[in-house]
Amino acid sequence: MTKIYGIGENQVKALDDATFSIGQGEFVLIVGSSGSGKSTLLNMIGLLDRPTKGKVFIDGIDTTKLDDNKISSFRNKKLGFIFQFSNLLTDLTVLENVLLPRQIGGTNGSSEKDARELLKSVGLESQLNKRANKISGGQAQRVAIARGLINHPSVVLADEPTGNLDSVTSGIIIQLMKSMAKKLNQTFIIVTHEPEHFGDVDKIITIKDGRALEGNHLREEEIIA
Amino acid sequence: MSMEYRLRLAKRMLFNKKGSLIGAVLAVTIGILVIHVNFVIFQGLFDAIVRDISNYRNGDILVTDEADYIDKSDLALANWFERIPFVQGATPRLSSSAEINMTKNGKLIEETRVPVVGVDPYRDVKASTAHETVAEGTYILNRNSVVLGNNVASDLGNAQVGESLKMLIVDRYGEDQVRRFTVAGIVKSPGGQGLDYSVVMHIDTLRDMMAREGESGSFMVKLNDPTKAFEVKEFFLAAYPNDDFIAETIEESAEEQLAGFRSGIAMINLIGYFGMMSSAFAIVTIQMMLVNGKTREIGVMRSIGAKRKDILIIFIFQGMIIGAIGAGVGTAAGLGYTIYAKETKMSFMNSIPLEVNYNWEKIIQTALLSFTLAIIASLYPSYRATKLLPVEAMRTV
Numbered sequence: 001m002t003k004i005y006g007i008g009e010n011q012v013k014a015l016d017d018a019t020f021s022i023g024q025g026e027f028v029l030i031v032g033s034s035g036s037g038k039s040t041l042l043n044m045i046g047l048l049d050r051p052t053k054g055k056v057f058i059d060g061i062d063t064t065k066l067d068d069n070k071i072s073s074f075r076n077k078k079l080g081f082i083f084q085f086s087n088l089l090t091d092l093t094v095l096e097n098v099l100l101p102r103q104i105g106g107t108n109g110s111s112e113k114d115a116r117e118l119l120k121s122v123g124l125e126s127q128l129n130k131r132a133n134k135i136s137g138g139q140a141q142r143v144a145i146a147r148g149l150i151n152h153p154s155v156v157l158a159d160e161p162t163g164n165l166d167s168v169t170s171g172i173i174i175q176l177m178k179s180m181a182k183k184l185n186q187t188f189i190i191v192t193h194e195p196e197h198f199g200d201v202d203k204i205i206t207i208k209d210g211r212a213l214e215g216n217h218l219r220e221e222e223i224i225a
Numbered sequence: 226m227s228m229e230y231r232l233r234l235a236k237r238m239l240f241n242k243k244g245s246l247i248g249a250v251l252a253v254t255i256g257i258l259v260i261h262v263n264f265v266i267f268q269g270l271f272d273a274i275v276r277d278i279s280n281y282r283n284g285d286i287l288v289t290d291e292a293d294y295i296d297k298s299d300l301a302l303a304n305w306f307e308r309i310p311f312v313q314g315a316t317p318r319l320s321s322s323a324e325i326n327m328t329k330n331g332k333l334i335e336e337t338r339v340p341v342v343g344v345d346p347y348r349d350v351k352a353s354t355a356h357e358t359v360a361e362g363t364y365i366l367n368r369n370s371v372v373l374g375n376n377v378a379s380d381l382g383n384a385q386v387g388e389s390l391k392m393l394i395v396d397r398y399g400e401d402q403v404r405r406f407t408v409a410g411i412v413k414s415p416g417g418q419g420l421d422y423s424v425v426m427h428i429d430t431l432r433d434m435m436a437r438e439g440e441s442g443s444f445m446v447k448l449n450d451p452t453k454a455f456e457v458k459e460f461f462l463a464a465y466p467n468d469d470f471i472a473e474t475i476e477e478s479a480e481e482q483l484a485g486f487r488s489g490i491a492m493i494n495l496i497g498y499f500g501m502m503s504s505a506f507a508i509v510t511i512q513m514m515l516v517n518g519k520t521r522e523i524g525v526m527r528s529i530g531a532k533r534k535d536i537l538i539i540f541i542f543q544g545m546i547i548g549a550i551g552a553g554v555g556t557a558a559g560l561g562y563t564i565y566a567k568e569t570k571m572s573f574m575n576s577i578p579l580e581v582n583y584n585w586e587k588i589i590q591t592a593l594l595s596f597t598l599a600i601i602a603s604l605y606p607s608y609r610a611t612k613l614l615p616v617e618a619m620r621t622v
């Protein structure tokens with residue numbers, strides 16, 4: 001896919017025919033220097049923005065053909081999001097935040113049980129009824145992970161999920177994502193500028209000059225960068 | 226997203242922004258309060274004037290003759306009216322103007338063109354409350370005494386009860402008729418809407434002086450149920466089809482005096498509605514702030530699947546909550562003021578006491594109007610909220 005921001009002289013070609021595919025259950029990192037288009041790419045995959053040219057297939061569905069309402073439902077059912085900052089609705093409690101995707105897409109009888117279980121597996125069973133603005137950054141990312149998983153999405157997308165955390169907490173969150181991915185056979189696509197902290201992963205996509213280079217090891221220049 | 230959940234989110238977001246909530250509610254409240262206060266004061270003043278004109282001068286129905294004086298006998302007309310159960314009393318009145326001389330401390334004081342009202346002392350007390358305004362002395366009345374309006378008394382160098390005066394009235398043939406009277410009492414009404422600028426005398430004496438035996442200028446009819454005025458009036462006109470009577474309800478007979486006031490009230494109401502409009506603008510501003518403050522939250526909700534419609538409805542719900550609380554608080558405050566004004570018989574600078582009524586129709590209408598305005602005011606901010614792109618929202622820290 002290609003993404004061009006702006007018009008005329010102010011045009012920025014953030015992605016230039018970047019092409020790749022990711023299999024079910026893969027744990028994938030997207031790396032690249034700052035401003036290389038990592039977030040842009042993730043936003044396209046997450047259907048938060050549309051490519052200027054090209055297509056995004058998820059579960060074999062051509063998402064570029066969907067209208068706004070269908071895209072919303074698609075995001076709700078098939079995608080989970082973890083962002084760098086303040087992912088949560090601060091007016092809601094921890095538990096309510098995890099339940100939010102179910103509230104949006106339609107709840108079922110087991111929603112609350114599912115949410116409690118997920119919060120337990122990310123280690124927050126004691127914080128269920130705390131308001132989301134009363135917990136630490138690391139805890140907030142755990143809540144975001146639980147929320148991202150509650151609808152059993154096809155893929156969880158994370159844009160620098162540890163970018164705002166200290167290195168110890170950051171390590172814990174990375175391990176949590178990896179273990180959840182393994183346990184649930186859950187596809188993760190994670191934008192990061194510190195891929196070395198992730199250890200072994202299934203795939204690393206490097207964005208350079210708007211293009212996507214696939215591999216399963218870090219390239220020389222990234223280790224230096 | 227279910228309606229209940231949208232409402233729950235709307236409430237949460239709003240109640241966690243106490244400052245904005247209070248500001249927006251206050252805007253609605255003040256808008257309503259202004260309308261209530263305006264209504265109490267200006268409609269209260271208007272109704273008080275109508276009340277006093279009715280009580281002191283025109284009754285609920287005023288009967289006059291199309292061309293001239295009424296020549297039906299007092300007895301015939303009064304009996305006709307008093308047979309009707311809604312009628313409390315009916316009494317003849319006759320008006321003229323006089324020249325009055327009075328000697329005070331050896332000095333002669335002369336007043337010209339003083340309005341004179343002739344009343345039937347027995348019938349008048351049933352149809353008018355003019356007799357209740359006696360400040361000194363007694364109301365009439367034998368044929369040799371008069372009651373002075375407070376303003377006439379002071380124009381005559383502070384005339385006192387028991388003093389005597391000379392009155393000149395020109396009769397129907399152009400002849401001067403002069404008589405001497407004793408001051409029996411002085412009347413003074415709050416706000417001066419009573420007979421404060423007139424001289425009150427026995428109607429038969431005035432008839433005599435005007436050479437109009439058995440004639441009356443008008444008949445004032447007081448009802449114990451004023452809402453029946455139109456009915457009684459029509460009934461009367463139908464009963465006397467050939468007598469050239471004019472019968473008017475108080476609204477009709479006082480129209481000339483009230484026309485200006487009426488348009489004044491319309492103006493003031495208009496100002497009140499402008500006030501409400503500015504409340505609506507305040508709500509737009511406050512809600513725009515709320516929406517801007519929730520940019521990130523809206524982005525989060527959108528990115529995890531909330532539809533534009535969900536966002537729209539959440540913010541319209543906020544408008545409804547603001548409108549409902551504002552309408553409730555505003556109406557309560559307005560009613561509080563209204564009750565206070567009514568119970569304390571509020572008046573301004575010792576003037577006419579306001580006639581305060583609960584106009585439920587208007588109270589409910591005002592509450593509904595401001596509720597509706599709050600919702601309309603929330604439409605634009607809500608629409609703006611739906612236009613936030615999830616990706617834009619995510620960019621804000």
Ligand SMILES: Nc1ncnc2c1ncn2[C@@H]1O[C@H](COP(=O)(O)OP(=O)(O)O)[C@@H](O)[C@H]1O
Nearest residue numbers: 005006012014033034035036037038039040041
């Ligand atoms: N909304 C936008 N409008 C214009 N340019 C943008 C926009 N978003 C990103 N860009 C530009 O696109 C390029 C890629 O940005 P981004 O995807 O955020 O990079 P990364 O996440 O890799 O740091 C940058 O040059 C950035 O300035």
Ligand SMILES: [Mg+2]
Nearest residue numbers: 038039040159
């Ligand atoms: Mg980025």
